Amino acid sequence: xxxxxxxxxxxxxxxxxxxxxxxxxxxxxxxxxxxxxxxxxxxxxxxxxxxxxxxxxxxxxxxxxxxxxxxxxxxxxxxxxxxxxxxxxxxxxxxxxxxxxxxxxxxxxxxxxxxxxxxxxxxxxxxxxxxxxxxxxxxxxxxxxxxxxxxxxxxxxxxxxxxxxxxxxxxxxxxxxxxxxxxxxxxxxxxxxxxxxxxxxxxxxxxxxxxxxxxxxxxxxxxxxxxxxxxxxxxxxxxxxxxxxxxxxxxxxxxxxxxxxxxxxxxxxxxxxxxxxxxxxxxxxxxxxxxxxxxxxxxxxxxxxxxxxxx
Amino acid sequence: xxxxxxxxxxxxxxxxxxxxxxxxxxxxxxxxxxxxxxxxxxxxxxxxxxxxxxxxxxxxxxxxxxxxxxxxxxxxxxxxxxxxxxxxxxxxxxxxxxxxxxxxxx
Numbered sequence: 001x002x003x004x005x006x007x008x009x010x011x012x013x014x015x016x017x018x019x020x021x022x023x024x025x026x027x028x029x030x031x032x033x034x035x036x037x038x039x040x041x042x043x044x045x046x047x048x049x050x051x052x053x054x055x056x057x058x059x060x061x062x063x064x065x066x067x068x069x070x071x072x073x074x075x076x077x078x079x080x081x082x083x084x085x086x087x088x089x090x091x092x093x094x095x096x097x098x099x100x101x102x103x104x105x106x107x108x109x110x111x112x113x114x115x116x117x118x119x120x121x122x123x124x125x126x127x128x129x130x131x132x133x134x135x136x137x138x139x140x141x142x143x144x145x146x147x148x149x150x151x152x153x154x155x156x157x158x159x160x161x162x163x164x165x166x167x168x169x170x171x172x173x174x175x176x177x178x179x180x181x182x183x184x185x186x187x188x189x190x191x192x193x194x195x196x197x198x199x200x201x202x203x204x205x206x207x208x209x210x211x212x213x214x215x216x217x218x219x220x221x222x223x224x225x226x227x228x229x230x231x232x233x234x235x236x237x238x239x240x241x242x243x244x245x246x247x248x249x250x251x252x253x254x255x256x257x258x259x260x261x262x263x264x265x266x267x268x269x270x271x272x273x274x275x276x277x278x279x280x281x282x283x284x285x286x287x288x289x290x291x292x293x294x295x296x297x298x299x300x301x302x303x304x305x306x307x308x309x310x311x
Numbered sequence: 312x313x314x315x316x317x318x319x320x321x322x323x324x325x326x327x328x329x330x331x332x333x334x335x336x337x338x339x340x341x342x343x344x345x346x347x348x349x350x351x352x353x354x355x356x357x358x359x360x361x362x363x364x365x366x367x368x369x370x371x372x373x374x375x376x377x378x379x380x381x382x383x384x385x386x387x388x389x390x391x392x393x394x395x396x397x398x399x400x401x402x403x404x405x406x407x408x409x410x411x412x413x414x415x416x417x
Contacts, residue, residue: 010318010321017328043355046314047361047371049370056354067390071340072340101323101326108319117366119372137373216384300388
């Protein structure tokens, strides 16, 4: 039964993924891609990786999909300069792609027989941190430097997106398209969903220490709520020059860095936690990160600042 | 057939499909979409490797899983920059295209 489910899921993944590649209409391709992301998060559940599944559903499918829907809507009219490729070129590309796929698939049969696993060493040292979720342990204890840099990458991405604003728009409001009808389904959702989403996000962040979840997934839910509120026009998007907004953006990385440097004082190494204080410090970090991630994701999706009169 | 092998095959198939899409789809947004699909296929291979490392009572090796989570976030950041670049190109040139033909040519 489970094998049958897996086979259907794998075929669906290939079918839906292939559909989003060959779809004629860009908007169709993007929406199929979102569906693909949700199917993929099911595959992650089947691979016993619930944390990855949540991240894939939230970021890989939801946030990336939303970005692409916005982009696909704006470029929908682009047909003037579509390059016409010859049939032979298509065939050549297909052969090349098939060779790549076959090559990688063949690797499955030459993988070393005895799987290498770090599960046991992780579990052996995990209790010292006070965390119960091994993936959170890897993210915030064993490989916290990676996680720190990941937050910096988000900051850099936001800087990059903002840098693409026109000079005269700088400091303005992100150019998100608004639908401010008060008596619409969107308006109703934007007023009723956020409290639920807010509680859910706090729960996800808090529970992430012991069960799947965490700052990133919680932050994404918060960001989704914020986008909803902004798009429905319930609250205006903030100006990118707002000091409060800047503070919210850097809080997470700054708290992370401060706790990292604190490690020099007591155990004597960067990002090392003083004995017995690991869990409270990690939870403090996660709370700060949730806020920053929510604001950064929301702003990344909202796009660069745009003047009122901009096209 | 074990789910491990099955999802490995699905992952490699997805990589193949997206390589094809990356080559033949002319529009930058389609290329970006194919690139994301390619990334998800590679992540799936990672997931299979994590699942193979299931031991000590865990369903999978948590280290590759954590790496994939970081990878998904970094892929999203790159996509956000790419979308912003694409939209800026679109608003400057009236069309997002990576065609080398200059304006004014037929």
